[in-house]
Amino acid sequence: MEVLSSRKQRRGIGLDPRTTIVLLLMVAVFVLGGAGGNELIWARIILACVPVVLLLTSNNKLKCIVFVLVYLLGYFLQFYVLGHLTGILNSLMLATAGMITSFLPGLMMGYYAVSTTTVSEFVAAMERIHMPEQVIIPLSVMFRFFPTVVEEAGSINDAMRMRGIAMGGKHPGKMLEYRLIPIMTCSVKIGEELSAASLTRGLGAPVKRTNICKIGFGLWDILFLGLSICIVIYWVLILIGVRV
DSSP states (O other): OOSSOSOOOOOTTOOOHHHHHHHHHHIIIIIISOTTGGGGHHHHHHHHHHHHHHHHTTTOHHHHHHHHHHHHHHHHIIIIIGGGOOHHHHHHHHHHHHHHHHHHHHHHHHHHHHHHOOHHHHHHHHHHTTOOHHHHHHHHHHHHHHHHHHHHHHHHHHHHHHTTOSTTSSOGGGHHHHHHHHHHHHHHHHHHHHHHHHHHTTTTOSSOOOOOOOOOOOHHHHHHHHHHHHHHHHHHHHHTTOOO
């Protein structure tokens, strides 16, 4: 995995990092947070479809298909199964369906942001909007922390599986000990290495940092930002009591 790299290929429609962050915030506020209530159901449906479009155009068709199927399963459980259940089963199914329909779009939007945006592009975008370095440096480190931890966790799982230490294997009691502790150790080490890498690349230096990556708004950026602005304006009108 390329950590703190500026040469990763821009895939798909190539959104500006600022547009990606705005879309991520929109999905978090309206899909996960449920802002606007029932009057903004149409906005939540549109925003939930945004990760589908972005993943399709970034050669992540398999993940996109899985996302759509799981998301439709959540709505199927919510509208067609809940009415036939009672008691604790109804509560469990309601929680499951709610988590799927609320959390999944945000997770997929976050995956798109991390997988298609390099740290150099992210830093350049944050500097364009004059974000303080006290915010840029921690975010730039965390931007590559989680993908690296996931990759390390996959390697640890493969190694443990080869030794028969897995759920349902010969040593199920050792699964947490032999997987959780290495992941925790790797997480600490990865955080230290990413912090050192960010400092060696000039983050936090007293002089202005230059970037060789090119960022800027294109047609797709304008379309998505326009959609976000329309949804926010509609939401504000609802808050002040104006019926559209």
